[in-house]
Amino acid sequence: MTTPPPPAPTRILVLNSGSSSVKYQLLDMRNAARLAVGLVERIGEQTSRLVHTPLVDGGAGLRERTGPIADHEAALRAVAEELAADGLGLDSPELAAIGHRVVHGGLRFSAPTVVDDEVLAEIERLVPVAPLHNPANITGIRTARALRPDLPQVAVFDTAFHTTMPESAARYAIDVETADAHRIRRYGFHGTSHAYVSRETAKLLGKAPEDVNVIVLHLGNGASASAVAGGRCVDTSMGLTPLEGLVMGTRSGDVDPAVTFHLRRVAGMSTDDIDTLLNKKSGLVGLCGDNDMREIRRRIDEGDERARLAFDIYIHRLKKYIGAYYAVLGRVDAVVFTAGVGENAAPVRAAAVAGLEELGLALDSGLNEERSPHARIVSPPYARVAVAVVPTDEELEIARQAFALVSEDSLD
Numbered sequence: 271m272t273t274p275p276p277p278a279p280t281r282i283l284v285l286n287s288g289s290s291s292v293k294y295q296l297l298d299m300r301n302a303a304r305l306a307v308g309l310v311e312r313i314g315e316q317t318s319r320l321v322h323t324p325l326v327d328g329g330a331g332l333r334e335r336t337g338p339i340a341d342h343e344a345a346l347r348a349v350a351e352e353l354a355a356d357g358l359g360l361d362s363p364e365l366a367a368i369g370h371r372v373v374h375g376g377l378r379f380s381a382p383t384v385v386d387d388e389v390l391a392e393i394e395r396l397v398p399v400a401p402l403h404n405p406a407n408i409t410g411i412r413t414a415r416a417l418r419p420d421l422p423q424v425a426v427f428d429t430a431f432h433t434t435m436p437e438s439a440a441r442y443a444i445d446v447e448t449a450d451a452h453r454i455r456r457y458g459f460h461g462t463s464h465a466y467v468s469r470e471t472a473k474l475l476g477k478a479p480e481d482v483n484v485i486v487l488h489l490g491n492g493a494s495a496s497a498v499a500g501g502r503c504v505d506t507s508m509g510l511t512p513l514e515g516l517v518m519g520t521r522s523g524d525v526d527p528a529v530t531f532h533l534r535r536v537a538g539m540s541t542d543d544i545d546t547l548l549n550k551k552s553g554l555v556g557l558c559g560d561n562d563m564r565e566i567r568r569r570i571d572e573g574d575e576r577a578r579l580a581f582d583i584y585i586h587r588l589k590k591y592i593g594a595y596y597a598v599l600g601r602v603d604a605v606v607f608t609a610g611v612g613e614n615a616a617p618v619r620a621a622a623v624a625g626l627e628e629l630g631l632a633l634d635s636g637l638n639e640e641r642s643p644h645a646r647i648v649s650p651p652y653a654r655v656a657v658a659v660v661p662t663d664e665e666l667e668i669a670r671q672a673f674a675l676v677s678e679d680s681l682d
């Protein structure tokens with residue numbers, strides 16, 4: 271009698287490596303169940319911290335390690351130890367792949383990709399257009415490869431979903447030779463979230479993604495809008511970098527580019543100072559000193575004028591993008607809110623769609639105020655355009671994409 275072959279591996283470890291942090295989740299793709307989640311923060315400092323939560327067998331409760339973790343390699347080794355303590359180690363034959371969030375995939379990567387030396391070199395070539403993000407993502411991939419060289423490492427790109435944008439939306443109206451020489455164009459970000467949320471919205475409407483047009487508003491600390499026609503992105507608000515578009519927690523979003531020349535020539539600021547001003551000290555924080563929408567709402571309730579103005583500027587920009595993407599799409603089936611602000615801040619949703627009845631948008635204020643962790647429609651049944659709240663799940667989407675790719679490969 272021959273013994274049956276071992277079952278195909280079904281687990282995916284998702285890694286999101288930032289400059290000083292690593293977030294991770296281990297998922298079993300048979301039922302999309304989370305087996306463990308965790309975070310290592312302040313890597314490279316004396317006060318590093320690892321928080322690990324196993325979710326198997328009812329979950330044994332959160333475990334925490336504090337004390338210096340020197341670099342990403344040490345961080346990943348510590349994560350591997352924690353997982354091993356729960357019987358979920360990286361050496362498990364059930365692990366099918368490691369899925370890595372990679373922020374910038376440029377024009378080359380329009381789909382998840384198994385990483386080899388050449389792919390890694392290409393991600394490195396993109397560092398000049400993503401200096402804050404790609405280096406950390408590369409470190410994460412290198413470290414994971416060193417720990418499990420035999421395991422497929424799959425890169426899932428934040429930009430990939432937006433590669434379907436037509437040239438009319440993706441190009442800036444600047445000299446073509448200059449733009450091409452420096453790879454200057456609109457790439458868009460948060461693509462994994464826009465892909466997941468637009469697909470889940472179609473499901474919520476009981477339709478196939480090909481049959482619906484959706485405006486997705488991803489409102490977290492970073493924020494972006496996208497216009498998705500029949501499952502394909504046709505426009506998005508972030509551009510060459512995540513600075514363009516909506517008002518964000520600390521980023522300005524759209525400004526006249528001449529503001530930067532003015533700050534150099536008139537205010538005497540350096541390029542780095544301007545970069546910091548627009549990326550870290552602008553948006554809600556620049557306008558009113560707070561970037562947490564909960565705090566801003568609390569201040570507004572107390573009659574704080576600066577908080578009110580910051581909120582109004584945030585909403586005004588959001589409304590402009592809803593209108594713009596309505597025009598880009600021609601017909602809209604749903605406007606969907608997601609991420610920290612979009613999922614939780616009912617007043618933001620109410621203010622963003624207020625006055626848009628002529629466009630077919632309306633809210634049921636009772637449904638809008640209800641708190642729920644589930645995808646839901648918050649517009650009345652008569653509204654021509656559904657308003658929906660769909661919690662995003664970038665880790666699940668990365669795991670799905672990585673698993674689809676490696677299980678396809680294993681069928682070859």
Ligand code: ADP
Nearest residue numbers: 489490491492561562563564609610611614615
């Ligand atoms: P990111 O992943 O971009 O860091 P998130 O999607 O987690 O951000 O969103 C974080 C933001 O969500 C916070 O800065 C805060 O403004 C907002 N937020 C979170 N919870 C609530 C809430 N209950 N009400 C209003 N805003 C909230």
